[in-house]
Amino acid sequence: MAEGGTFLKQGEQRTYGRFEEAHRLREQSRAVNLGKSEQYGSLILGGGMITAGFARRGLSGAAMIALGTLLVRRGFTGHSPLYERFGVSTAPAIAPGVPDNVGIKVERKITINRSPAEIFGFWRDFRNLPRFMKHLERVEIVDSRRSRWVSRAPAGRIVEWDAEIINEHPNELIAWQSLPGADIENAGSVRFTLAPGGRGTEVKVDFEYNPPGGVFGALAAKLFGEAPEQQVEDDLMRLKQVLEAGELATTEGQPAGRSRKRGRRI
Amino acid sequence: MKAITWQGWHKVEIDSVPDPEILNPRDVIVRVTLTAICGSDLHLYDGYIPTMEKGDILGHEFMGEVVEVGKAITNLKKGDRVVVPFAIACGQCYYCQQNLTSLCDNSNPNALQAERLFGSSGSGLFGYSHLYGGYAGGQAEYVRVPFADTGCLKIQNGFPDEQVLFLSDILPTAYMAAENCGIQMGDIVAVWGCGPVGQLAIRCALMFGAERVIAMDDIEGRRGLAAHHERVTTLDSNDPDLLDKLKELTGGRGPDSCIDAVGMEAHGTSIGALYDQAKTATLLATDRPNVLRQAILACRKGGTVSIPGVYAGFVDKLPFGAAFAKGLTFKMGQTHVHRYMQPLLNRIEQGEIDPRFIITHRINLSDGPEAYETFRSNKDECVKVVMKP
Numbered sequence: 001m002a003e004g005g006t007f008l009k010q011g012e013q014r015t016y017g018r019f020e021e022a023h024r025l026r027e028q029s030r031a032v033n034l035g036k037s038e039q040y041g042s043l044i045l046g047g048g049m050i051t052a053g054f055a056r057r058g059l060s061g062a063a064m065i066a067l068g069t070l071l072v073r074r075g076f077t078g079h080s081p082l083y084e085r086f087g088v089s090t091a092p093a094i095a096p097g098v099p100d101n102v103g104i105k106v107e108r109k110i111t112i113n114r115s116p117a118e119i120f121g122f123w124r125d126f127r128n129l130p131r132f133m134k135h136l137e138r139v140e141i142v143d144s145r146r147s148r149w150v151s152r153a154p155a156g157r158i159v160e161w162d163a164e165i166i167n168e169h170p171n172e173l174i175a176w177q178s179l180p181g182a183d184i185e186n187a188g189s190v191r192f193t194l195a196p197g198g199r200g201t202e203v204k205v206d207f208e209y210n211p212p213g214g215v216f217g218a219l220a221a222k223l224f225g226e227a228p229e230q231q232v233e234d235d236l237m238r239l240k241q242v243l244e245a246g247e248l249a250t251t252e253g254q255p256a257g258r259s260r261k262r263g264r265r266i
Numbered sequence: 267m268k269a270i271t272w273q274g275w276h277k278v279e280i281d282s283v284p285d286p287e288i289l290n291p292r293d294v295i296v297r298v299t300l301t302a303i304c305g306s307d308l309h310l311y312d313g314y315i316p317t318m319e320k321g322d323i324l325g326h327e328f329m330g331e332v333v334e335v336g337k338a339i340t341n342l343k344k345g346d347r348v349v350v351p352f353a354i355a356c357g358q359c360y361y362c363q364q365n366l367t368s369l370c371d372n373s374n375p376n377a378l379q380a381e382r383l384f385g386s387s388g389s390g391l392f393g394y395s396h397l398y399g400g401y402a403g404g405q406a407e408y409v410r411v412p413f414a415d416t417g418c419l420k421i422q423n424g425f426p427d428e429q430v431l432f433l434s435d436i437l438p439t440a441y442m443a444a445e446n447c448g449i450q451m452g453d454i455v456a457v458w459g460c461g462p463v464g465q466l467a468i469r470c471a472l473m474f475g476a477e478r479v480i481a482m483d484d485i486e487g488r489r490g491l492a493a494h495h496e497r498v499t500t501l502d503s504n505d506p507d508l509l510d511k512l513k514e515l516t517g518g519r520g521p522d523s524c525i526d527a528v529g530m531e532a533h534g535t536s537i538g539a540l541y542d543q544a545k546t547a548t549l550l551a552t553d554r555p556n557v558l559r560q561a562i563l564a565c566r567k568g569g570t571v572s573i574p575g576v577y578a579g580f581v582d583k584l585p586f587g588a589a590f591a592k593g594l595t596f597k598m599g600q601t602h603v604h605r606y607m608q609p610l611l612n613r614i615e616q617g618e619i620d621p622r623f624i625i626t627h628r629i630n631l632s633d634g635p636e637a638y639e640t641f642r643s644n645k646d647e648c649v650k651v652v653m654k655p
Contacts, residue, residue: 111360
């Protein structure tokens with residue numbers, strides 16, 4: 001019985017995956033992947049080439065007209081098949097709450113064996129965040145949209161910022177960004193999607209921030225084991241532990257026979 | 267308190283360490299009344315398991331009396347007599363709810379380290395390296411038991427410690443190994459290794475109705491212990507014609523299922539075994555899969571290879587073509603102890619199995635370090651060591 005059930009679930013998941021993939025490809029073929037300046041550039045250059053092509057005539061003229069037409073089309077639609085092929089995009093990111101051109105980007109997913117409503121509810125009360133975000137000291141609620149965050153930064157520094165919710169769909173999405181004057185400019189979003197076959201909820205975090213000391217600061221942090229991807233990964237693992245097990249698994253404070261010489265990892 | 271700590275390759279010692287304390291709401295502290303050395307502890311002793319640290323407290327087979335309870339514990343109280351499963355499980359994650367407790371998502375604080383090595387992490391284990399959580403083990407006077415509300419099995423029948431201790435690991439491990447064989451009427455089960463898990467797996471296979479069990483070991487005394495029943499045939503595992511003999515004993519078909527109760531430190535005299543020894547000695551491989559190779563080659567078409575023996579890293583020269591050509595099924599992994607404890611306690615109570623027959627050495631915890639060496643070198647007909655703190 002159990003095996004039959006598993007088999008069916010796998011089948012369902014596969015169909016679901018294929019559907020998703022087709023949908024994604026369809027979306028992608030229409031997606032804007034050019035920035036505004038590049039779109040205008042394409043229009044002007046394309047227009048110029050068509051005009052010049054008509055003036056020249058002959059084979060080279062026809063080629064210029066054809067190329068110009070392609071450029072004009074690229075400018076109008078904002079879509080470049082060539083860029084798509086190489087995975088390049090000059091268009092601004094459209095993820096809610098994540099402004100363009102902010103330094104370090106992190107994206108992580110985890111599946112939690114709880115309902116979207118339960119996880120959304122826990123996260124939406126920002127005072128809960130320090131329970132699983134290791135570096136976060138505390139979050140104070142200012143009003144229904146604004147909150148004040150205090151966090152520990154590398155080298156023992158304390159950083160603070162005010163944040164504002166910029167998008168919210170109950171049980172589905174929370175997006176926030178820091179307000180002007182933040183010690184660390186940042187923005188992020190968290191999405192909650194029902195996982196297939198009773199596997200709980202898929203939680204996806206997108207997070208961007210301008211690290212103190214710029215990209216070099218981030219590199220230095222990485223050298224000291226404070227890589228942002230790992231921090232987010234760690235934090236999500238702790239969120240899962242808090243929500244599922246009700247506590248964080250730990251061995252800190254347990255006995256060991258290391259009094260005479262320090263332990264060394266082999 | 268006193269505890270047995272790992273200090274390096276072939277070096278364990280009895281140490282004086284601080285008493286454990288409650289660290290989490292679902293913890294309890296157990297005063298250990300009986301503990302044992304497991305065959306898999308020898309993999310630590312022999313330095314085959316990475317991420318051990320000097321001073322780590324060993325031991326994952328233990329039982330005792332609850333002396334302190336965390337504030338979230340409602341089903342246990344001081345004075346309760348409990349057996350503790352070696353796998354630590356939260357009881358709430360997807361895997362725990364599927365009764366796959368040794369795959370618990372939430373009990374390994376070093377899960378990310380394990381994820382990098384294996385893709386994802388298994389549960390935390392007591393006293394079994396930092397890759398498995400780095401939890402202090404039970405070869406000690408006291409031990410902290412995390413997630414004790416899902417973990418501890420209460421013993422209320424007054425049976426002696428020795429009779430129920432092995433519910434913590436090797437009896438469920440042997441039982442799962444036999445269960446994984448999916449034994450049908452007429453099945454012949456081959457068991458490599460007549461150590462504690464092998465001995466119990468032989469009996470469990472008979473309980474599941476195996477027609478015959480073929481038990482293999484290179485130690486005569488252990489073969490003698492295995493041959494307790496007319497339906498058990500024993501073979502010397504160093505026999506150069508082992509595979510031929512297995513065919514002969516199964517009418518030319520090969521065993522219907524093969525249990526590897528040896529794991530990654532298989533000994534042997536075949537070319538493959540010598541190759542493994544050379545490779546592990548020069549750090550070119552981590553595991554010696556000699557038994558696994560034999561099991562794959564011996565198993566009948568469409569049969570099952572069940573692996574309770576521990577593997578930790580990379581194996582080399584596995585005859586995977588044979589496994590594929592014969593359409594074999596592989597079943598393996600750390601035991602989901604929690605789901606077997608109560609049913610097996612019932613079987614002990616009903617007299618269907620009494621695991622005490624494997625105990626050969628009863629000692630004090632302080633004599634544990636020497637016992638590791640005795641057990642490892644198969645001195646003194648050693649099969650199973652139990653220790654009283």
